[in-house]
Every structure is written in structure tokens, then in C-alpha cells.
Amino acid sequence: MHLKRLEIHGFKSFADRIDLIFKPGITAIVGPNGSGKSNIADSLRWVMGESNLRNIRGTKYDDVIFSGSDDRKPLGMADVTLVLDNTDQTLPLDYAEVAVTRRVYRSGESEFLINRAPVRLKDIQELFFDTGLGKEAYSVISQGKIDAILSVRPEDRRSIFEEAA
Amino acid sequence: MHLKRLEIHGFKSFADRIDLIFKPGITAIVGPNGSGKSNIADSLRWVMGESNLRNIRGTKYDDVIFSGSDDRKPLGMADVTLVLDNTDQTLPLDYAEVAVTRRVYRSGESEFLINRAPVRLKDIQELFFDTGLGKEAYSVISQGKIDAILSVRPEDRRSIFEEAA
Amino acid sequence: IKKRFIVTFEQIRKEFIDLFEQLFSGGKADLQLADPDLPLESGIEILAQPPGKRLQNLSLLSGGERAMTAIALLFAILRVKPSPFCILDEIDATLDETNVQRFTELLKIFSKELQFIVITHRRGTMEVADVLYGVTMEEKGITKLISLELKKQAS
Amino acid sequence: IKKRFIVTFEQIRKEFIDLFEQLFSGGKADLQLADPDLPLESGIEILAQPPGKRLQNLSLLSGGERAMTAIALLFAILRVKPSPFCILDEIDATLDETNVQRFTELLKIFSKELQFIVITHRRGTMEVADVLYGVTMEEKGITKLISLELKKQAS
Numbered sequence: 001m002h003l004k005r006l007e008i009h010g011f012k013s014f015a016d017r018i019d020l021i022f023k024p025g026i027t028a029i030v031g032p033n034g035s036g037k038s039n040i041a042d043s044l045r046w047v048m049g050e051s052n053l054r055n056i057r058g059t060k061y062d063d064v065i066f067s068g069s070d071d072r073k074p075l076g077m078a079d080v081t082l083v084l085d086n087t088d089q090t091l092p093l094d095y096a097e098v099a100v101t102r103r104v105y106r107s108g109e110s111e112f113l114i115n116r117a118p119v120r121l122k123d124i125q126e127l128f129f130d131t132g133l134g135k136e137a138y139s140v141i142s143q144g145k146i147d148a149i150l151s152v153r154p155e156d157r158r159s160i161f162e163e164a165a
Numbered sequence: 166m167h168l169k170r171l172e173i174h175g176f177k178s179f180a181d182r183i184d185l186i187f188k189p190g191i192t193a194i195v196g197p198n199g200s201g202k203s204n205i206a207d208s209l210r211w212v213m214g215e216s217n218l219r220n221i222r223g224t225k226y227d228d229v230i231f232s233g234s235d236d237r238k239p240l241g242m243a244d245v246t247l248v249l250d251n252t253d254q255t256l257p258l259d260y261a262e263v264a265v266t267r268r269v270y271r272s273g274e275s276e277f278l279i280n281r282a283p284v285r286l287k288d289i290q291e292l293f294f295d296t297g298l299g300k301e302a303y304s305v306i307s308q309g310k311i312d313a314i315l316s317v318r319p320e321d322r323r324s325i326f327e328e329a330a
Numbered sequence: 331i332k333k334r335f336i337v338t339f340e341q342i343r344k345e346f347i348d349l350f351e352q353l354f355s356g357g358k359a360d361l362q363l364a365d366p367d368l369p370l371e372s373g374i375e376i377l378a379q380p381p382g383k384r385l386q387n388l389s390l391l392s393g394g395e396r397a398m399t400a401i402a403l404l405f406a407i408l409r410v411k412p413s414p415f416c417i418l419d420e421i422d423a424t425l426d427e428t429n430v431q432r433f434t435e436l437l438k439i440f441s442k443e444l445q446f447i448v449i450t451h452r453r454g455t456m457e458v459a460d461v462l463y464g465v466t467m468e469e470k471g472i473t474k475l476i477s478l479e480l481k482k483q484a485s
Numbered sequence: 486i487k488k489r490f491i492v493t494f495e496q497i498r499k500e501f502i503d504l505f506e507q508l509f510s511g512g513k514a515d516l517q518l519a520d521p522d523l524p525l526e527s528g529i530e531i532l533a534q535p536p537g538k539r540l541q542n543l544s545l546l547s548g549g550e551r552a553m554t555a556i557a558l559l560f561a562i563l564r565v566k567p568s569p570f571c572i573l574d575e576i577d578a579t580l581d582e583t584n585v586q587r588f589t590e591l592l593k594i595f596s597k598e599l600q601f602i603v604i605t606h607r608r609g610t611m612e613v614a615d616v617l618y619g620v621t622m623e624e625k626g627i628t629k630l631i632s633l634e635l636k637k638q639a640s
């Protein structure tokens with residue numbers, strides 16, 4: 001299973017839609033301070049069902065919606081779609097390709113889709129959890145957080161190991 | 166008032182004595198990972214009277230004494246001397262040059278000297294505190310800690326401002 | 331449950347010891363149960379000893395040494411419980427040039443089995459990328475994406 | 486006491502606003518008392534708005550933007566309550582090349598009034614040093630110091 005495509009529109013600094021194509025192997029993302037690199041990592045966490053806003057540096061739910069700039073008005077919705085190659089059936093779904101979409105509106109309403117079928121946030125979270133990308137999983141290491149793997153208390157560290165077991 | 170010289174012997178990785186000469190302006194210290202750069206910053210904090218071992222990454226008092234290497238035995242004492250130019254009398258002492266020395270032995274005994282006269286740790290701390298180099302002062306920013314200036318809670322931040330007042 | 335935890339723990343421990351030695355070109359490390367008689371409740375201690383140095387508390391390691399130790403642990407977990415993909419945001423920030431090289435060698439090996447998305451400022455890491463994206467903000471506040479050509483030399 | 490705190494707070498605030506604009510080549514920032522009616526008990530809020538962007542919670546700023554904001558605050562405090570010397574350990578680690586340049590310009594100006602000892606891996610920061618020391622560990626575990634010649638161009 002691997003990532004194929006990430007489509008981001010209205011999420012944080014992505015006022016204009018961007019599309020990232022991923023291949024197997026190593027994809028590097030570079031650019032100046034504040035240009036949006038970590039926002040791409042945040043959008044990945046968010047579309048995979050992140051429910052703790054602090055893990056994507058937010059405090060209110062609408063922090064993830066483009067809030068405007070000098071020349072642009074705020075947008076009314078954030079929309080992220082992640083497309084995965086599932087030919088090895090790692091995800092427990094009968095599709096060779098799986099598209100997961102998460103949307104949130106300024107009103108507070110949210111939408112969740114798996115291959116265009118409406119689902120709940122919970123369904124998205126369980127989908128990824130079953131592939132080993134759960135809460136404590138090491139699939140996303142945020143900026144400044146690599147050292148935290150060591151500073152975690154021995155007891156907390158244990159829960160990470162238990163999850164791996 | 167400015168730093169003139171720092172003599173380090175037996176402190177952390179300084180099994181062989183080193184002497185740093187400081188001039189006014191900018192002194193840069195460079196080198197590979199783990200070579201001893203932050204240890205120099207630690208030795209400065211320590212000789213200025215740092216009493217919280219965690220601020221110099223230690224847990225026991227003898228963490229600051231050279232603990233040996235593949236080819237060398239541990240040493241029995243850590244010794245740091247800081248020499249300051251005091252011609253503008255910033256330090257409340259009647260000397261143009263002030264030398265502050267701090268030693269600790271494996272036995273746990275400590276020695277503190279100001280211009281070779283034995284003093285208490287408290288005297289060294291007060292000497293620097295009066296020049297605005299006190300507890301919360303911004304005279305030493307440790308590795309990885311620049312961001313902490315922002316994450317400090319608004320109430321804690323206030324105590325830093327109060328100190329400056 | 332207890333058996334499965336101990337099996338997994340031992341696997342991660344073995345990989346961690348091996349990966350630490352690779353990343354540090356020597357030295358030794360270990361993972362230990364704080365209380366071996368109570369494996370299901372005990373905390374897990376990390377021991378790390380860079381080459382030529384004595385074993386001391388993890389807190390005394392340098393910034394770069396801590397990052398390399400954390401990378402060894404992260405990759406040990408990835409080897410035992412593989413994730414299909416892994417997103418790394420500037421984990422090479424505190425590494426010197428030599429350590430960036432060692433890190434990227436490991437990254438290349440692991441990238442045969444799992445997909446990596448790495449955010450980086452470091453040339454050494456960019457050089458092992460198969461795909462390179464540039465992120466800019468020509469229009470202030472708006473992120474724009476550019477696909478960058480990699481001048482890949484024959485490897 | 487109250488008067489002195491308010492005076493100092495206002496001075497730091499003024500310098501912070503000015504230094505932020507210098508470091509970001511624009512934008513605006515502020516320091517505010519969370520509760521202006523209780524100056525002696527109120528917490529202090531930091532507001533930072535990089536050029537072209539909208540004012541949002543500090544947490545949403547990027548790693549490099551947070552470091553630049555922290556540097557503006559640090560230097561504001563140094564200007565109001567000068568310390569004779571200041572030791573900075575890799576505070577430029579998360580800055581891109583442009584921001585390293587802006588940081589070093591500020592460092593040069595402040596270094597006329599106070600002495601800086603900076604630990605760094607960044608070329609831009611090394612280039613503004615008056616004295617450069619190299620630290621090595623040829624013999625493992627033992628730090629050795631070398632004085633490095635600076636190839637200073639005429640400035």
C-alpha cells in the first residue's frame with residue numbers, strides 16, 4: 001500500500017488547490033520558512049482522521065480553514081483528499097484504489113468520504129488504525145518532535161511498544 | 166564588562182584543559198555533533214553559579230566531572246575559571262579584572278573562588294545576579310530552547326518581564 | 331498478551347542495537363525493561379553509548395547524538411511493525427553533514443520497503459530523494475507547489 | 486513597583502514591535518497584557534503577524550517564523566535590560582538562508598554593545614564572527630579546541 005496523490009484545497013495556507021503526486025521511495029519537500037511544508041504534513045494527519053487539533057498546531061476547529069491574506073478573503077471550507085494504492089489489499093476494502101476525503105466548513109459541519117461514500121470520522125480513523133497507523137504510530141514525525149521519542153517517560157514509552165505489539 | 170577568558174579542565178568532555186580567549190563582538194563556536202560545543206555553554210552557566218543541574222543537562226552532581234573514555238580514566242575533579250574585564254566596574258568589585266572559579270570533586274566537595282579568595286556559591290550567584298544575569302535572564306539561550314520563549318505560559322512570561330523591570 | 335509484548339519488545343530491541351551501531355559507526359545501545367520481573371507494567375529505559383565514550387544518562391548526549399539515537403529507535407520500530415509510509419518533518423535539522431550522510435544511507439535502504447515523505451532543508455537529504463517538490467509563497471500567505479527536477483548522477 | 490513594571494513592559498513592547506518588523510521585513514507584532522486592568526497580575530500575550538498574512542494564534546506559525554519571533558523578543562529584552570554578554574546555542578538551527586541573513590544583520594548591530602558567544606552550524610552566522618573557534622574530538626570523548634582563521638573580506 002502506498003500514497004498516490006494528495007489534493008489540498010482551502011486547508012491552512014492552500015487557498016489555491018495543490019496536488020502532490022507521490023511515488024514509492026523518497027519524496028522530499030523543500031522551501032523557505034513559513035511557505036507551507038509542515039502544513040502539508042498537517043493536512044495528511046488531518047485527512048487520516050487526526051482528532052487532536054494540537055497535533056496539527058491548531059486550537060479551534062476553523063484554524064485549518066484558510067483565514068485570508070492581504071489580497072485574499074478567507075475561504076469557507078477546507079478540503080483534503082488522499083488517494084492510496086491498495087492493490088495489495090492492506091486496507092480492508094475491496095478496491096485497488098482508495099480515496100479518503102475530509103471537509104470542514106466554517107459553520108462547523110464536517111464531511112467524511114471513502115471512495116465518495118459518506119462515512120463518519122470514526123470510520124476513517126479505524127481504516128488507518130488497522131494498517132498500523134494508529135494513535136501512537138510512527139508514521140508522522142512532526143517538526144521538532146524527533147527528540148520527544150527519547151524524552152517520553154519510560155512508562156509512556158511502554159504504551160508505544162504495546163501498540164506495536 | 167565583557168568576558169576575557171574561560172579555562173575549562175575536567176568538566177564534562179574537557180579531559181584536557183582548554184582555554185578560550187574572548188574578544189568584544191561575536192565569537193562563534195563550530196564543530197561536529199557531540200564534540201563539546203554545548204558543553205562550553207554548560208561550563209559558563211556552571212561557573213556563573215547554576216544550581217539547577219537540569220539546566221546543564223545533568224542529573225547527579227558528578228555528571229559534570231569527566232567520566233572517562235575508551236582510552237582515559239575518569240578524572241576526580243571539574244574546574245572552570247571565568248575571567249572578566251571589569252574596568253567599567255559593572256561588577257560591584259574594586260578590581261579591573263575578576264576571576265571566578267568553581268570546582269567540584271567526586272567526593273561531593275565544592276570550592277568557589279573570586280580572585281582567589283574562597284567564597285560561597287551564593288556569593289558567585291549574587292555577583293552575577295546584580296549585573297542582570299539572574300535566574301530568568303536572557304544571557305544564556307540553551308540548545309533547542311529558543312522556541313520556549315514563546316511557549317512559556319503568559320503568567321510565567323510575566324515573571325521574566327518583572328525581573329527585567 | 332504478555333508473550334506477544336515480550337516478543338515485540340525483543341525484536342525492537344535487537345533492531346535498535348543494530349541500527350544504533352550503523353548510525354554511529356560503532357558504539358553500543360540497549361533497551362531495557364526498568365523492572366524485568368513485571369514486564370507488563372515496567373517502563374522502558376533507553377541506553378546509548380556513542381563510540382569511544384562511556385555510558386551515561388541520555389540527557390548528557392548532544393543534540394545531534396540524541397536525534398541519531400531517536401532515529402535508530404524510530405527505524406527499529408518501523409522495521410518490526412512496518413507502516414506503509416512515513417512522514418518526517420525536518421528530523422535532520424540538528425545533524426552535522428556526516429550524520430546527515432549516515433541518516434540518508436539508512437533512509438535509502440528503508441525506502442525500498444516503505445514510502446517516505448521528508449520535509450527538509452538539508453542538501454544531503456534532498457540528494458537521495460526520488461521526487462522533489464518545492465513549496466513557495468510568491469503571493470504572500472498562499473502556498474504554491476512546484477515540481478523540481480533532480481539532477482541525479484548515475485548512482 | 487507597578488509603575489516600574491509598566492514602564493519596562495512598554496519599553497520592551499516598543500522594541501519588540503520594531504525588531505519584529507526588521508526581522509520579517511514587514512508584518513506586525515505586539516505584546517499585550519491579558520488583563521490591562523490588573524497589570525501586576527496579568528499574563529503577557531504575544532501577537533505575531535508575518536507580512537501578508539492574517540493575525541492568528543502563535544501556534545500556527547512555522548518553525549522558522551516562531552524562531553524569528555522569539556529572537557525579536559529576546560533582542561527586545563536585551564535592548565531594554567542589556568546584559569554584558571549573551572550565549573546563544575544554535576538558535577539559528579530552524580532558519581532558512583534568508584532568515585539567517587536577517588538574524589546576522591541584527592546580531593552585528595547588537596554586537597557593538599554586547600558580547601556574543603554563538604554556537605552554530607550555519608555558514609551565514611560564522612561569516613559575521615570576529616573570532617572563530619573549532620571544537621573537535623579527534624581522540625574520542627575528549628574535546629579539543631582550535632582557533633580558526635577567518636577569511637574576512639573587506640566589509
Ligand SMILES: Nc1ncnc2c1ncn2[C@@H]1O[C@H](COP(=O)(O)OP(=O)(O)OP(=O)(O)O)[C@@H](O)[C@H]1O
Pocket residue numbers: 011012013031032033034035036037038039040062063064065066067068143465471535538541545546547548549550579
Ligand atoms: N488557517 C490558515 N490560514 C492561512 N494561513 C495559515 C493558516 N494556518 C497556518 N497558516 C500559515 O501557514 C504558515 C506556516 O506554514 P508551515 O508551518 O507549513 O511552514 P513551513 O514551510 O513548514 O516553514 P518552516 O521551514 O519554518 O518550518 C504560517 O505562516 C501560518 O500563518
Ligand SMILES: Nc1ncnc2c1ncn2[C@@H]1O[C@H](COP(=O)(O)OP(=O)(O)OP(=O)(O)O)[C@@H](O)[C@H]1O
Pocket residue numbers: 176177178196197198199200201202203204205227228229230231232233308380383386390391392393394395424620626
Ligand atoms: N561527564 C562527562 N564526561 C565525559 N563526557 C561527557 C560528560 N558529560 C557529557 N559528555 C559528553 O559530551 C558530549 C556532548 O557534547 P555537547 O553537547 O557539547 O556536543 P555539541 O558539540 O553541542 O554537539 P551538537 O552539535 O550535537 O549539539 C556527549 O557525547 C557526552 O557523552
Ligand SMILES: [Mg+2]
Pocket residue numbers: 037038039143547548549
Ligand atoms: Mg515546518
Ligand SMILES: [Mg+2]
Pocket residue numbers: 202203204308392393394
Ligand atoms: Mg550542542
